[in-house]
Structure formats: C-alpha cells, structure tokens
Amino acid sequence: MISLLLVLPAFGLMFLSDHLKLAGRRKQGKALFLSGITVLAAAGVTAAVNGPRFQAAPLLKTFFLLLALVSAALEYAALFSALPAGDTYLRGDRPERLVESGMYALCRHPGALWFPLFSLSLALGAANWALLAAAGLASSLNLLYVWYQDREVFPKTIPGYEEYRKSTPFLIPTARSISRAVGKETKKQDRQ
DSSP: OHHHHHHHHHHHHHHHHHHHHHTTOHHHHHHHHHHHHHHHHHHHHHHHHHOOBOOOOHHHHHHHHHHHHHHHHHHHIIIIITTTHIIIIIOSSSOOOOOOSTHHHHOSOHHHHHHHHHHHHHHHHHTBHHHHHHHHHHHHHHHHHHHHIIIIIHHHHSTTHHHHHHHSOSSSOOHHHHHHHHHSOOOOOOOO
C-alpha cells in the first residue's frame, strides 16, 4: 500500500518539474524531475521488499524476468543512450533539442513504450502483488504524463517538435516508423 502512495507524489513531482520548465526555470524543473524518479524507484523497492507474493510457475517467472531485463535495456537506451543524460536530466542551462532518429523515429516517447513492459514483467517475474499494482499505476500515470508533455510541454520547449509530431507516432510504432528507426543510426542531441 505504501508503494502505491509513493507513486502518486512521484508523478506529482514530475508534472511540477515540467510546469517549472515551462515557466523558464529549467534547473529547478530538472531537480524536481530527478526527485520524482527517486520517489518512483523507492515505490518499486518498497513494493518488491514488502509486497505479498503469488504463485507462478518457475518457467513463467523466468520468462518474465528475462523480458524485464530486455525491456530495462531498451528503456535505458531510450532515456540515456539516445539522449545525452547530463544535458537532458542535469544541466538546466541548455535548451532541449529534438532527437528524431533511432528510437525516437520509432515513436515520440520510446521510454513510455518500454516502461510498462519492464515494470509489469518485473512484477510478474517476481510474482509480487504490490509490485504489480504499483507498476500498473505507474504505467498509467506515465502514459498521462507523456501525453501532457507531448501536448503542452515539448511543443513549447523543443524547437521543431510540432513537425516531428506529424511524422512520428505518439507511442505505438507503425511499419513506417519501425523502418525509419532501424534504417538510421541514433543521433544524440547536439552538444553546444
């Protein structure tokens, strides 16, 4: 139960972080975003340690744990390899730059594509009810969060984002976006 209660303020901090970025307070916004991620991680750890377990076949648990590992690698690639982590998450003095190749040609929010797969697979692999509930809530709130970013935040903070929205799907890849993602090498944000 505590883990569910932690998920809510985690996303509250992330929404507030974007509000600050829109107000021109990037540095404070990035600090709040990192705080939100920290609280979300605490929710996951709390659920994993304290949550009640359910019965699952060992082979099924192994499958879901392997799926969680693969999706965690994809999540990492989307959030930290395709984007320079320092500029994106730490330095408040740099404006956002559009990335539209690699995973960001696949869909506009690849992190939100892999997060539910990771968190729900981990919960099923761990056979943990509390982690499953927290993962479901976090995945739902994350979808709302990226929708807000896509409609309100990024068009105002990332030059060229409106055109990018016209050429790249929001979350569910298409045959065209998959071929674009596979056919091009990921370009990191410009470092200026």
